[in-house]
Amino acid sequence: MSDDLPIIKIEGLSKAFQGPDGEFFALEDINLEIKSGEIFGIIGMSGAGKSTLVRCINFLERPTQGTVYFDGQNLSDLTKKELYKIRQSIGMIFQQFNLLMQRNVLGNVCFPLEIAGVEKDQAVERAKELLSMVGLSDKTYAYPSQLSGGQQQRVAIARALATNPKVLLCDEATSALDPATTKDVLMLLKDINKNLGITIVIITHEMKVIEEICNRVAIIDKSRIAEVGSVEEVFTRPKTAAAKRLVFPEEHSIEMVPGKRCCRIVFNGNSSFEPIIAGMVLDFRQPVNILFADTKNIDGKAFGQMVIQLPDNELTASRMMEYLRAKNLTVEEVDGYV
Amino acid sequence: MFDPEVWIMLGRGLLESLYMTLVSTALAYLLGLPMGIAMVVTDKEGIYPRERFNWILGLIINLFRSIPFLILLIMVLPVTRAIVGTTIGTNATIVPLVIAAAPFIARLVESSLKEVDKGVIEAAQSMGASSMQIITKVLLPEARPSLIVGAAIAVTTILSYSAMAGFVAGGGLGDIAIRYGYHRYQTDIMLVTVVLLVLIVQVLQEAGMRLARLGDKRK
Numbered sequence: 075m076s077d078d079l080p081i082i083k084i085e086g087l088s089k090a091f092q093g094p095d096g097e098f099f100a101l102e103d104i105n106l107e108i109k110s111g112e113i114f115g116i117i118g119m120s121g122a123g124k125s126t127l128v129r130c131i132n133f134l135e136r137p138t139q140g141t142v143y144f145d146g147q148n149l150s151d152l153t154k155k156e157l158y159k160i161r162q163s164i165g166m167i168f169q170q171f172n173l174l175m176q177r178n179v180l181g182n183v184c185f186p187l188e189i190a191g192v193e194k195d196q197a198v199e200r201a202k203e204l205l206s207m208v209g210l211s212d213k214t215y216a217y218p219s220q221l222s223g224g225q226q227q228r229v230a231i232a233r234a235l236a237t238n239p240k241v242l243l244c245d246e247a248t249s250a251l252d253p254a255t256t257k258d259v260l261m262l263l264k265d266i267n268k269n270l271g272i273t274i275v276i277i278t279h280e281m282k283v284i285e286e287i288c289n290r291v292a293i294i295d296k297s298r299i300a301e302v303g304s305v306e307e308v309f310t311r312p313k314t315a316a317a318k319r320l321v322f323p324e325e326h327s328i329e330m331v332p333g334k335r336c337c338r339i340v341f342n343g344n345s346s347f348e349p350i351i352a353g354m355v356l357d358f359r360q361p362v363n364i365l366f367a368d369t370k371n372i373d374g375k376a377f378g379q380m381v382i383q384l385p386d387n388e389l390t391a392s393r394m395m396e397y398l399r400a401k402n403l404t405v406e407e408v409d410g411y412v
Numbered sequence: 413m414f415d416p417e418v419w420i421m422l423g424r425g426l427l428e429s430l431y432m433t434l435v436s437t438a439l440a441y442l443l444g445l446p447m448g449i450a451m452v453v454t455d456k457e458g459i460y461p462r463e464r465f466n467w468i469l470g471l472i473i474n475l476f477r478s479i480p481f482l483i484l485l486i487m488v489l490p491v492t493r494a495i496v497g498t499t500i501g502t503n504a505t506i507v508p509l510v511i512a513a514a515p516f517i518a519r520l521v522e523s524s525l526k527e528v529d530k531g532v533i534e535a536a537q538s539m540g541a542s543s544m545q546i547i548t549k550v551l552l553p554e555a556r557p558s559l560i561v562g563a564a565i566a567v568t569t570i571l572s573y574s575a576m577a578g579f580v581a582g583g584g585l586g587d588i589a590i591r592y593g594y595h596r597y598q599t600d601i602m603l604v605t606v607v608l609l610v611l612i613v614q615v616l617q618e619a620g621m622r623l624a625r626l627g628d629k630r631k
Contacts, residue, residue, distance in 0.1 A: 157540075166535070170531050174550065189536070
């Protein structure tokens with residue numbers, strides 16, 4: 075990642091809507107910098123304001139206060155025409171795909187080029203190129219209603235990339251898809267980021283989407299940014315209550331046994347083939363109590379965390395923590411759960 | 413069963429009715445389509461919200477829609493005379509038909525365009541489409557099947573309005589029905605005109621529905 079100017083910079087942004095009981099703030103004092111070339115995730119519960127935030131990036135929603143810079147330009151300074159022009163550099167895909175139902179796949183991908191005033195022949199050529207990139211060349215003349223959700227989202231991605239944007243905004247782009255298709259679409263986005271160098275901003279309410287492809291993440295909670303950091307950081311050591319709620323959704327279901335030492339173990343890309351906890355129990359001949367575990371196996375590596383209760387014996391407990399640290403795990407003692 | 417002259421008269425009446433209906437529909441769309449588009453675009457949820465304008469236009473449309481056609485027919489006689497030079501005959505009937513049908517068509521168009529998915533409009537906006545591009549490239553093409561159904565409704569409604577013009581010697585099948593069936597008690601001729609009107613409605617409606625289905629790519 076370069077130290078260049080951020081491609082998107084949001085400063086002191088607020089957005090108010092006129093609600094039934096007067097003004098209501100969907101966003102308050104948002105400050106964010108999104109670097110060129112990264113995949114940036116914005117996660118939050120529904121109603122947290124994340125959809126409004128992503129629409130402020132291309133000014134589909136005008137902020138009530140604050141500034142949005144795109145590629146160094148203050149969007150508030152632009153005339154309508156200039157704004158239309160700059161939107162061609164910001165592709166966007168949606169949860170419901172939003173394809174034109176009366177146009178075939180080729181017509182849909184040509185659509186943004188038509189708007190940009192590109193010659194028809196050139197547009198068709200470019201559209202075919204993109205369709206082959208998203209693996210849908212055989213559906214060129216099909217209509218959206220004949221395609222599956224995953225295929226429709228691929229068409230939408232091809233369409234969003236038609237004008238060679240610098241940034242691709244994804245508003246809950248995988249929320250209407252099944253898990254397998256979600257994975258395919260995420261991999262496609264990852265490839266696009268890697269091969270075309272397009273910055274991607276992903277809005278989602280699903281932690282797994284963030285885990286899967288994002289470099290950095292912002293957690294948005296009750297109209298404000300609660301936490302920003304690398305995915306690793308935020309995911310393994312959430313600092314704020316909002317972050318913890320997202321990372322440990324089942325928190326409330328665990329009863330604490332007081333008076334015993336607990337420790338949190340963070341798996342951060344260790345081999346998932348090595349049975350670490352079981353090995354430790356066998357080595358020490360002492361049981362440990364697993365209070366919480368949320369680990370995932372991604373490409374043979376373990377990610378996630380576990381909270382275990384150590385034996386009462388101080389010495390054994392300390393030695394166990396040493397043992398885990400020796401296995402390159404992050405271990406920290408916690409007084410209570412979370 | 414009738415003299416040849418009666419059949420010739422009925423044939424002429426049929427052609428006059430079709431002429432009035434089709435010309436009026438075309439002219440009414442020239443006025444009603446932009447009004448319908450304007451209603452959708454300037455709606456407070458629309459792509460170019462202008463609430464005051466929207467309210468006034470809506471009021472004008474409602475005003476004209478609430479006047480019964482027979483009364484409107486008489487009310488606009490001076491306008492008709494100014495435009496066509498006479499107040500009788502088919503051309504004279506076209507004026508009140510257009511005035512009555514345009515606001516009705518505006519509402520039909522409005523409701524068709526409102527069916528277009530907001531998300532698709534937003535997608536077009538995200539690509540930098542101007543309001544005009546959204547109207548011509550998104551709203552109208554996406555609403556096409558519904559607009560065609562609306563046109564079938566409009567044309568059949570205008571046909572039935574045109575039959576009322578017989579009361580002011582407007583020509584067409586309605587005129588014949590009133591002159592023979594009402595003034596001369598020749599119910600048989602009146603019945604034939606009614607049958608002919610039913611047939612035209614049936615054909616136009618069916619053709620419209622078929623055209624709409626054929627052009628719809630949603631299924």
